[in-house]
Amino acid sequence: MTDQSYQPADHYDRVTQAWRLLLGAELHYGVFADPAEPLDDATRRLTQLMIDGARFEPGNRVLDVGCGTGAQARHNAQAFGVDVVGITTSGVGVDLARELTAGEGFTEHVTFEQRDGTDNEFPDASFDRVWILESSHLMRERERLVSEAVRVLRPGGRLVWCDLVRHRTIPFLELRDRREDFATLRTAFGDARMEPLASYQGWFEDAGLVVEQAEDLTDATLPTFQAWRDNAALHHDEAVEALGLDALRAFERSADILEGLWRDGTFGYGLIAASKPART
Ligand SMILES: C[S@@+](CC[C@H](N)C(=O)[O-])C[C@H]1O[C@@H](n2cnc3c(N)ncnc32)[C@H](O)[C@@H]1O
Numbered sequence: 064m065t066d067q068s069y070q071p072a073d074h075y076d077r078v079t080q081a082w083r084l085l086l087g088a089e090l091h092y093g094v095f096a097d098p099a100e101p102l103d104d105a106t107r108r109l110t111q112l113m114i115d116g117a118r119f120e121p122g123n124r125v126l127d128v129g130c131g132t133g134a135q136a137r138h139n140a141q142a143f144g145v146d147v148v149g150i151t152t153s154g155v156g157v158d159l160a161r162e163l164t165a166g167e168g169f170t171e172h173v174t175f176e177q178r179d180g181t182d183n184e185f186p187d188a189s190f191d192r193v194w195i196l197e198s199s200h201l202m203r204e205r206e207r208l209v210s211e212a213v214r215v216l217r218p219g220g221r222l223v224w225c226d227l228v229r230h231r232t233i234p235f236l237e238l239r240d241r242r243e244d245f246a247t248l249r250t251a252f253g254d255a256r257m258e259p260l261a262s263y264q265g266w267f268e269d270a271g272l273v274v275e276q277a278e279d280l281t282d283a284t285l286p287t288f289q290a291w292r293d294n295a296a297l298h299h300d301e302a303v304e305a306l307g308l309d310a311l312r313a314f315e316r317s318a319d320i321l322e323g324l325w326r327d328g329t330f331g332y333g334l335i336a337a338s339k340p341a342r343t
Pocket of ligand 1: 135151152179195198
Protein backbone atom coordinates (compact mmCIF):
# COMPACT_ATOMS: atom_id res chain seq x y z
CA MET A 64 0.00 0.00 0.00
CA THR A 65 1.33 3.43 -0.83
CA ASP A 66 1.15 6.30 1.62
CA GLN A 67 -1.11 8.83 -0.16
CA SER A 68 0.02 11.60 2.16
CA TYR A 69 3.67 11.17 1.21
CA GLN A 70 4.93 13.98 -1.01
CA PRO A 71 8.64 13.96 -1.96
CA ALA A 72 8.81 17.77 -1.77
CA ASP A 73 7.28 17.71 1.74
CA HIS A 74 9.78 15.11 2.80
CA TYR A 75 12.68 17.05 1.29
CA ASP A 76 11.32 20.22 2.85
CA ARG A 77 11.27 18.56 6.29
CA VAL A 78 14.77 17.14 5.81
CA THR A 79 16.04 20.49 4.52
CA GLN A 80 14.45 22.21 7.49
CA ALA A 81 16.26 19.79 9.81
CA TRP A 82 19.55 20.55 8.04
CA ARG A 83 18.84 24.25 8.51
CA LEU A 84 18.51 23.66 12.25
CA LEU A 85 21.90 21.94 12.26
CA LEU A 86 23.86 23.98 9.69
CA GLY A 87 22.17 27.36 10.13
CA ALA A 88 19.93 29.43 7.85
CA GLU A 89 22.43 29.12 4.99
CA LEU A 90 23.45 25.52 4.39
CA HIS A 91 27.20 25.98 4.27
CA TYR A 92 30.31 26.62 6.39
CA GLY A 93 30.79 29.81 8.35
CA VAL A 94 33.69 32.27 8.26
CA PHE A 95 34.07 33.39 11.87
CA ALA A 96 35.52 36.74 12.90
CA ASP A 97 35.26 35.44 16.47
CA PRO A 98 34.70 31.75 17.42
CA ALA A 99 31.84 32.75 19.73
CA GLU A 100 29.77 34.61 17.14
CA PRO A 101 26.47 33.08 15.94
CA LEU A 102 26.75 30.57 13.08
CA ASP A 103 24.28 32.51 10.93
CA ASP A 104 26.54 35.59 11.07
CA ALA A 105 29.49 33.45 10.01
CA THR A 106 27.66 31.72 7.12
CA ARG A 107 26.50 35.15 5.91
CA ARG A 108 30.14 36.32 6.01
CA LEU A 109 31.14 33.48 3.67
CA THR A 110 28.34 34.42 1.27
CA GLN A 111 29.44 38.06 1.52
CA LEU A 112 33.02 37.12 0.54
CA MET A 113 31.59 35.40 -2.55
CA ILE A 114 29.46 38.47 -3.31
CA ASP A 115 32.50 40.75 -2.92
CA GLY A 116 34.42 38.57 -5.39
CA ALA A 117 31.52 38.45 -7.87
CA ARG A 118 31.11 42.26 -8.08
CA PHE A 119 27.57 41.91 -9.42
CA GLU A 120 26.17 44.58 -11.70
CA PRO A 121 22.40 45.01 -12.17
CA GLY A 122 21.15 42.93 -15.10
CA ASN A 123 24.02 40.43 -14.91
CA ARG A 124 23.08 36.89 -15.95
CA VAL A 125 24.43 34.57 -13.26
CA LEU A 126 24.93 30.80 -13.34
CA ASP A 127 24.75 29.21 -9.86
CA VAL A 128 26.33 25.75 -10.15
CA GLY A 129 25.10 23.37 -7.44
CA CYS A 130 22.38 25.75 -6.28
CA GLY A 131 20.89 23.66 -3.45
CA THR A 132 17.45 25.02 -2.68
CA GLY A 133 18.30 28.38 -4.25
CA ALA A 134 18.83 30.53 -1.15
CA GLN A 135 21.79 32.44 -2.61
CA ALA A 136 20.17 32.67 -6.05
CA ARG A 137 17.14 34.40 -4.53
CA HIS A 138 19.25 36.62 -2.30
CA ASN A 139 21.52 37.75 -5.13
CA ALA A 140 18.61 38.44 -7.47
CA GLN A 141 16.83 40.50 -4.83
CA ALA A 142 19.86 42.36 -3.49
CA PHE A 143 21.72 43.08 -6.74
CA GLY A 144 19.12 43.04 -9.51
CA VAL A 145 20.74 40.09 -11.30
CA ASP A 146 19.04 37.24 -13.16
CA VAL A 147 20.09 33.84 -11.82
CA VAL A 148 19.89 30.39 -13.36
CA GLY A 149 20.51 27.77 -10.66
CA ILE A 150 21.50 24.25 -11.68
CA THR A 151 21.70 21.07 -9.67
CA THR A 152 21.63 17.37 -10.49
CA SER A 153 18.94 16.88 -7.84
CA GLY A 154 15.42 16.83 -9.32
CA VAL A 155 13.96 17.13 -5.84
CA GLY A 156 16.24 20.11 -5.22
CA VAL A 157 14.98 21.81 -8.40
CA ASP A 158 11.33 21.25 -7.37
CA LEU A 159 11.92 22.67 -3.91
CA ALA A 160 14.00 25.60 -5.20
CA ARG A 161 11.19 26.48 -7.66
CA GLU A 162 8.55 26.14 -4.95
CA LEU A 163 10.45 28.41 -2.54
CA THR A 164 11.16 30.94 -5.28
CA ALA A 165 7.50 31.07 -6.37
CA GLY A 166 6.57 31.60 -2.71
CA GLU A 167 8.85 34.63 -2.59
CA GLY A 168 7.67 35.97 -5.97
CA PHE A 169 11.03 35.85 -7.78
CA THR A 170 10.23 33.53 -10.67
CA GLU A 171 10.88 36.23 -13.27
CA HIS A 172 14.51 36.65 -12.28
CA VAL A 173 15.43 33.28 -10.74
CA THR A 174 15.02 29.95 -12.54
CA PHE A 175 16.23 26.44 -11.80
CA GLU A 176 17.13 23.57 -14.08
CA GLN A 177 18.26 20.01 -13.51
CA ARG A 178 21.67 20.02 -15.16
CA ASP A 179 25.13 18.69 -14.43
CA GLY A 180 27.82 21.27 -13.68
CA THR A 181 30.38 19.11 -15.50
CA ASP A 182 28.32 19.14 -18.72
CA ASN A 183 25.93 22.07 -18.43
CA GLU A 184 24.95 22.35 -22.16
CA PHE A 185 24.52 26.14 -22.03
CA PRO A 186 25.86 28.13 -25.03
CA ASP A 187 29.39 29.55 -24.89
CA ALA A 188 29.75 32.98 -23.25
CA SER A 189 26.10 33.05 -22.11
CA PHE A 190 26.67 34.23 -18.50
CA ASP A 191 28.24 37.35 -16.94
CA ARG A 192 28.98 35.64 -13.64
CA VAL A 193 29.51 32.05 -12.49
CA TRP A 194 28.95 31.22 -8.82
CA ILE A 195 30.06 27.84 -7.37
CA LEU A 196 29.43 27.65 -3.63
CA GLU A 197 30.42 24.45 -1.84
CA SER A 198 29.31 22.08 -4.57
CA SER A 199 32.54 21.19 -6.39
CA HIS A 200 33.62 18.58 -3.81
CA LEU A 201 30.62 16.51 -4.91
CA MET A 202 31.69 16.45 -8.57
CA ARG A 203 34.19 13.80 -9.55
CA GLU A 204 35.23 15.43 -12.84
CA ARG A 205 36.66 18.61 -11.37
CA GLU A 206 38.48 19.78 -14.46
CA ARG A 207 35.29 19.40 -16.53
CA LEU A 208 33.42 21.52 -13.98
CA VAL A 209 36.08 24.20 -14.41
CA SER A 210 36.20 24.02 -18.22
CA GLU A 211 32.40 24.14 -18.47
CA ALA A 212 32.15 27.07 -16.05
CA VAL A 213 34.79 29.03 -17.95
CA ARG A 214 33.29 28.15 -21.35
CA VAL A 215 29.89 29.65 -20.48
CA LEU A 216 31.45 32.80 -18.95
CA ARG A 217 31.58 35.78 -21.30
CA PRO A 218 34.91 37.61 -21.79
CA GLY A 219 35.09 40.28 -19.09
CA GLY A 220 32.93 38.13 -16.77
CA ARG A 221 33.78 36.96 -13.26
CA LEU A 222 33.75 33.59 -11.48
CA VAL A 223 33.64 32.93 -7.75
CA TRP A 224 34.19 29.57 -6.10
CA CYS A 225 34.52 28.30 -2.55
CA ASP A 226 34.68 24.82 -1.08
CA LEU A 227 36.41 22.33 1.16
CA VAL A 228 40.02 21.71 0.16
CA ARG A 229 42.70 19.13 0.92
CA HIS A 230 46.06 20.30 2.29
CA ARG A 231 47.99 17.04 2.03
CA THR A 232 47.92 13.65 0.33
CA ILE A 233 46.51 11.03 2.67
CA PRO A 234 48.72 7.92 2.52
CA PHE A 235 47.00 4.63 1.70
CA LEU A 236 47.70 3.10 5.12
CA GLU A 237 46.19 6.10 6.87
CA LEU A 238 43.14 5.93 4.60
CA ARG A 239 42.78 2.27 5.52
CA ASP A 240 43.14 2.93 9.25
CA ARG A 241 40.60 5.75 9.13
CA ARG A 242 38.15 4.06 6.76
CA GLU A 243 35.36 4.09 9.37
CA ASP A 244 35.74 7.86 9.75
CA PHE A 245 35.57 8.38 6.00
CA ALA A 246 32.55 6.06 5.75
CA THR A 247 30.83 8.15 8.45
CA LEU A 248 31.54 11.35 6.47
CA ARG A 249 30.06 9.74 3.34
CA THR A 250 26.90 8.76 5.28
CA ALA A 251 26.43 12.29 6.60
CA PHE A 252 27.44 14.42 3.58
CA GLY A 253 27.59 12.17 0.51
CA ASP A 254 30.49 11.01 -1.62
CA ALA A 255 32.93 13.91 -1.50
CA ARG A 256 36.42 14.39 -2.85
CA MET A 257 38.60 17.30 -1.79
CA GLU A 258 41.42 18.80 -3.85
CA PRO A 259 44.07 21.42 -2.94
CA LEU A 260 43.30 25.12 -3.30
CA ALA A 261 46.39 25.40 -5.54
CA SER A 262 44.92 22.75 -7.88
CA TYR A 263 41.71 24.74 -8.30
CA GLN A 264 43.74 27.88 -8.92
CA GLY A 265 45.80 26.03 -11.54
CA TRP A 266 42.69 24.62 -13.27
CA PHE A 267 41.04 28.05 -13.42
CA GLU A 268 44.23 29.62 -14.79
CA ASP A 269 44.78 26.83 -17.32
CA ALA A 270 41.20 27.39 -18.52
CA GLY A 271 42.01 31.05 -19.20
CA LEU A 272 40.95 32.94 -16.07
CA VAL A 273 43.00 35.47 -14.14
CA VAL A 274 42.84 34.48 -10.47
CA GLU A 275 42.63 37.71 -8.45
CA GLN A 276 42.06 36.19 -5.03
CA ALA A 277 42.89 32.71 -3.68
CA GLU A 278 42.20 32.71 0.02
CA ASP A 279 42.73 29.96 2.56
CA LEU A 280 39.83 30.13 5.04
CA THR A 281 40.75 27.04 7.06
CA ASP A 282 41.29 28.80 10.41
CA ALA A 283 38.27 31.06 9.98
CA THR A 284 35.94 28.12 9.21
CA LEU A 285 37.16 25.88 12.10
CA PRO A 286 34.54 27.10 14.65
CA THR A 287 31.81 25.83 12.28
CA PHE A 288 32.06 22.34 13.81
CA GLN A 289 31.45 23.46 17.39
CA ALA A 290 28.49 25.49 16.15
CA TRP A 291 27.08 22.39 14.40
CA ARG A 292 27.49 20.32 17.60
CA ASP A 293 25.76 23.05 19.61
CA ASN A 294 22.86 23.06 17.13
CA ALA A 295 22.62 19.25 17.24
CA ALA A 296 22.29 19.39 21.04
CA LEU A 297 19.83 22.30 20.93
CA HIS A 298 17.55 20.81 18.22
CA HIS A 299 18.07 17.12 19.08
CA ASP A 300 14.42 16.03 19.11
CA GLU A 301 13.37 17.83 15.92
CA ALA A 302 16.44 16.56 14.07
CA VAL A 303 15.81 12.97 15.18
CA GLU A 304 12.20 13.21 14.02
CA ALA A 305 13.16 14.48 10.55
CA LEU A 306 16.40 12.60 9.93
CA GLY A 307 16.39 9.65 12.35
CA LEU A 308 18.73 9.00 15.26
CA ASP A 309 21.39 7.24 13.16
CA ALA A 310 21.67 10.18 10.74
CA LEU A 311 21.91 12.66 13.62
CA ARG A 312 24.63 10.55 15.28
CA ALA A 313 26.52 10.36 11.97
CA PHE A 314 26.25 14.15 11.68
CA GLU A 315 27.58 14.70 15.23
CA ARG A 316 30.41 12.22 14.71
CA SER A 317 31.20 13.91 11.35
CA ALA A 318 31.60 17.27 13.07
CA ASP A 319 34.22 15.68 15.38
CA ILE A 320 35.99 13.92 12.48
CA LEU A 321 36.09 17.01 10.28
CA GLU A 322 37.30 19.18 13.14
CA GLY A 323 40.14 16.70 13.67
CA LEU A 324 40.98 16.76 9.96
CA TRP A 325 40.97 20.57 10.00
CA ARG A 326 43.22 20.66 13.08
CA ASP A 327 45.73 18.05 11.84
CA GLY A 328 46.25 19.89 8.55
CA THR A 329 44.40 17.43 6.26
CA PHE A 330 41.34 19.40 5.15
CA GLY A 331 40.36 23.04 5.15
CA TYR A 332 38.47 25.63 3.15
CA GLY A 333 39.32 27.94 0.27
CA LEU A 334 37.83 30.68 -1.87
CA ILE A 335 38.78 31.93 -5.33
CA ALA A 336 37.66 35.03 -7.26
CA ALA A 337 38.74 35.24 -10.89
CA SER A 338 38.00 37.14 -14.07
CA LYS A 339 37.95 36.18 -17.73
CA PRO A 340 40.01 38.62 -19.79
CA ALA A 341 37.95 40.77 -22.14
CA ARG A 342 38.59 40.25 -25.85
CA THR A 343 40.91 42.90 -27.20
C1 LIG B 1 26.30 21.26 -0.31
S1 LIG B 1 25.07 21.72 -1.49
C2 LIG B 1 25.42 23.46 -1.68
C3 LIG B 1 24.18 24.21 -2.05
C4 LIG B 1 24.30 25.72 -2.17
N1 LIG B 1 25.35 26.15 -3.08
C5 LIG B 1 24.48 26.33 -0.79
O1 LIG B 1 25.59 26.69 -0.43
O2 LIG B 1 23.48 26.42 -0.05
C6 LIG B 1 25.71 21.01 -2.99
C7 LIG B 1 24.82 21.17 -4.21
O3 LIG B 1 25.52 20.70 -5.37
C8 LIG B 1 24.63 19.92 -6.16
N2 LIG B 1 25.42 19.05 -7.05
C9 LIG B 1 26.13 17.93 -6.74
N3 LIG B 1 26.72 17.43 -7.84
C10 LIG B 1 26.37 18.25 -8.87
C11 LIG B 1 26.69 18.30 -10.27
N4 LIG B 1 27.46 17.36 -10.84
N5 LIG B 1 26.18 19.30 -11.01
C12 LIG B 1 25.39 20.25 -10.46
N6 LIG B 1 25.08 20.28 -9.15
C13 LIG B 1 25.55 19.29 -8.37
C14 LIG B 1 23.78 19.22 -5.13
O4 LIG B 1 22.59 18.69 -5.68
C15 LIG B 1 23.51 20.38 -4.18
O5 LIG B 1 22.49 21.21 -4.69
